[in-house]
Amino acid sequence: MNTKRALWFLAGMDLLLVVLHMAGYFFLFLKPTGYLIPLAVNGVVLAVTAYRSSGRRKLFAAIGVVVIVPAMLIHGLMLLVIENHYTNIESPWDNQSVVIEYRFFSLGETTYQYHFYKTRVGLIGNLLEDESITMVVQGTEHPGLDAEGILGVDMAEWVTESTIRFPAWKGMKEVHLGQSKPGHRVDDITGEIETFMKIVEKKENGHTIMVNGNRLTSRYDEATGESWIDVTSEGDKGPIPRQQCTRIVPNQERGYYMLEECTHQWEYPLFPLSGD
Numbered sequence: 001m002n003t004k005r006a007l008w009f010l011a012g013m014d015l016l017l018v019v020l021h022m023a024g025y026f027f028l029f030l031k032p033t034g035y036l037i038p039l040a041v042n043g044v045v046l047a048v049t050a051y052r053s054s055g056r057r058k059l060f061a062a063i064g065v066v067v068i069v070p071a072m073l074i075h076g077l078m079l080l081v082i083e084n085h086y087t088n089i090e091s092p093w094d095n096q097s098v099v100i101e102y103r104f105f106s107l108g109e110t111t112y113q114y115h116f117y118k119t120r121v122g123l124i125g126n127l128l129e130d131e132s133i134t135m136v137v138q139g140t141e142h143p144g145l146d147a148e149g150i151l152g153v154d155m156a157e158w159v160t161e162s163t164i165r166f167p168a169w170k171g172m173k174e175v176h177l178g179q180s181k182p183g184h185r186v187d188d189i190t191g192e193i194e195t196f197m198k199i200v201e202k203k204e205n206g207h208t209i210m211v212n213g214n215r216l217t218s219r220y221d222e223a224t225g226e227s228w229i230d231v232t233s234e235g236d237k238g239p240i241p242r243q244q245c246t247r248i249v250p251n252q253e254r255g256y257y258m259l260e261e262c263t264h265q266w267e268y269p270l271f272p273l274s275g276d
Contacts, residue, residue, distance in 0.1 A: 024127045043068040118177045131175045171213035171237035203227040214238040
């Protein structure tokens with residue numbers, strides 16, 4: 001009877017892990033060691049079952065052990081090669097936090113990869129699939145910072161309940177926690193752009209949004225009646241150069257929100273209408 005209970009427990013644990021993984025959720029305490037602990041639990045339970053059972057159950061349990069042990073070795077080797085690191089940033093709202101999973105590797109240049117997990121209780125995290133960041137730094141350009149310094153983890157700023165901003169070495173990066181499925185972040189950004197467009201039309205001064213590392217600020221001069229948009233970025237590393245533009249216009253033909261009548265050229269593509 002105890003053997004049956006152990007096998008049912010094992011099946012339930014494995015099913016839970018599979019369902020969570022498919023839904024993009026993970027037990028955060030398992031991330032540093034991957035699935036080594038669940039694999040070890042499987043191996044121990046099946047080994048005990050094989051020892052205490054007979055007949056077909058003993059055979060199936062023994063086969064399971066033979067499969068799991070190599071899987072543990074391979075998985076452990078992969079963890080050593082990938083060498084992920086983790087850090088956590090607490091939010092001032094609702095006990096919410098972000099767990100950052102990052103790694104880096106060098107082949108003449110250094111590639112930094114960052115993945116973000118949203119969590120409220122610190123036990124289970126939701127992978128924010130569309131928020132991952134990759135930055136490549138040439139050897140001659142490297143500023144001598146570690147991986148957390150490249151992203152700007154120590155200077156991260158919560159600008160809203162669901163948005164955290166990183167002053168990364170390659171320009172300002174924003175991570176949106178409101179995403180619950182692919183495309184949600186796009187809805188957030190396009191909504192911000194549409195609202196900002198109305199603010200510019202109303203000639204309201206001093207409103208700011210961040211889009212792809214560029215800071216857009218609405219300006220209005222009462223003396224002249226002129227309004228414009230200041231375009232800036234941290235360290236002038238944004239995709240659009242520092243300048244002034246007159247308006248944002250959705251261009252259906254090109255499929256972009258366009259910054260128009262700018263200082264350096266007539267227009268710049270700001271953000272895709274569809275998010276593609």
